[in-house]
Amino acid sequence: AAHRLPNFCAGPATMPTTVLERAQSELLDWQGRGLSVMEMSHRSKDYVAITEKAESKLRALMEIPDNYKVLFLQGGASLQFSAIPLNLLNGGRGDYLTTGAWSGKAVKEAKRYEALGLGAVNVVATGKDSNFTDVPAQSEWNLSDDAAYFHYCANETIHGLQIFEPPQVDAPIIADMSSCILSQPIDVSKFGMIYAGAQKNIGPAGLIIVIIREDLLGRASEWCPMLMNYEHQVEKASMSNTPATYSWYLAGLVFDWLEAQGGVAAIGKINQQKADLLYKTIDDSSFYNNPVAPEHRSIMNVPFTLADSSLDKVFLEESEAAGLLNLKGHRDVGGMRASIYNAVPLEWVQQLVDFMIAFEKKHA
Ligand code: PMP
Numbered sequence: 001a002a003h004r005l006p007n008f009c010a011g012p013a014t015m016p017t018t019v020l021e022r023a024q025s026e027l028l029d030w031q032g033r034g035l036s037v038m039e040m041s042h043r044s045k046d047y048v049a050i051t052e053k054a055e056s057k058l059r060a061l062m063e064i065p066d067n068y069k070v071l072f073l074q075g076g077a078s079l080q081f082s083a084i085p086l087n088l089l090n091g092g093r094g095d096y097l098t099t100g101a102w103s104g105k106a107v108k109e110a111k112r113y114e115a116l117g118l119g120a121v122n123v124v125a126t127g128k129d130s131n132f133t134d135v136p137a138q139s140e141w142n143l144s145d146d147a148a149y150f151h152y153c154a155n156e157t158i159h160g161l162q163i164f165e166p167p168q169v170d171a172p173i174i175a176d177m178s179s180c181i182l183s184q185p186i187d188v189s190k191f192g193m194i195y196a197g198a199q200k201n202i203g204p205a206g207l208i209i210v211i212i213r214e215d216l217l218g219r220a221s222e223w224c225p226m227l228m229n230y231e232h233q234v235e236k237a238s239m240s241n242t243p244a245t246y247s248w249y250l251a252g253l254v255f256d257w258l259e260a261q262g263g264v265a266a267i268g269k270i271n272q273q274k275a276d277l278l279y280k281t282i283d284d285s286s287f288y289n290n291p292v293a294p295e296h297r298s299i300m301n302v303p304f305t306l307a308d309s310s311l312d313k314v315f316l317e318e319s320e321a322a323g324l325l326n327l328k329g330h331r332d333v334g335g336m337r338a339s340i341y342n343a344v345p346l347e348w349v350q351q352l353v354d355f356m357i358a359f360e361k362k363h364a
Pocket of ligand 1: 011077102177178
């Protein structure tokens with residue numbers, strides 16, 4: 001077998017080995033056509049079939065209702081921070097819940113369009129006072145009466161804070177699910193729009209998935225760049241210009257893989273086991289700490305600190321020497337972070353936990 005080490009990178013994240021093997025086997029000659037997918041015209045029948053299959057697999061995996069469109073775009077989740085106000089603010093008010101770095105960036109970007117007069121940006125609440133370890137109670141939110149939309153981040157990748165159920169608000173809900181899409185079942189019909197960069201649970205960077213309810217199309221500002229205009233991209237089947245063809249193909253392979261794992265509900269159970277194992281290890285020791293409110297602890301990104309932060313460097317050196325990759329925490333939070341997306345098997349988390357227990361014994 002290939003040399004593949006446990007990789008806890010927050011993104012671009014580890015991919016299922018079998019997906020990479022399949023891509024490898026198809027690389028030079030895709031299904032006997034004598035060329036690779038990355039050498040095909042995006043207008044060709046074969047390539048269009050690849051994209052249609054990817055979309056239908058995603059629809060099946062997430063049980064996406066028929067009145068939602070699915071787009072496969074570029075520019076990362078960050079470009080959606082601009083695309084959302086440009087498509088949906090439409091002179092109204094955008095409500096934003098700030099629960100960490102990523103939802104905060106969405107606000108910052110939306111405020112540019114407020115400054116241009118495209119509408120108002122209203123931060124309903126921020127978890128800053130808790131250092132983004134908790135979500136302010138909804139009773140304290142300053143919701144607009146008639147918001148054009150309500151935006152939040154379902155999983156704050158840096159702070160390791162997840163909101164498992166969408167809030168109950170009247171406005172169409174827009175959720176950044178970059179780091180939790182496909183990690184457990186959700187009810188898509190509760191959302192106006194869901195978006196997610198691919199490079200965590202779907203695989204290759206360069207692709208962003210937008211799932212949008214049809215009635216939200218057709219509200220874009222005249223300033224909205226064509227490539228960011230959702231209605232236009234729906235009309236063009238996400239091919240207004242050349243799409244990220246190879247990433248889109250790889251996403252389709254990841255959907256095949258996820259289906260073979262038993263789908264989202266099955267992977268969700270494993271994800272919960274992985275998270276439980278890691279949090280239990282942290283909570284059972286006074287050597288490790290995770291500060292996030294228990295009901296909001298992410299099942300995808302687990303930040304943890306050492307009681308003695310002078311050991312951080314040693315932890316990272318020794319974990320890497322033990323073949324455990326990418327455990328360094330984000331600079332905003334410090335310490336360590338283990339990202340345990342769908343493609344991280346339970347055995348890798350067990351290896352990490354075994355290392356943590358041994359490290360504590362050695363250094364406590
Ligand atoms: N939102 C979340 C929740 C993220 O984790 C990230 C990337 N780490 C982004 C947005 C930004 O994604 P991109 O780099 O694709 O723009």
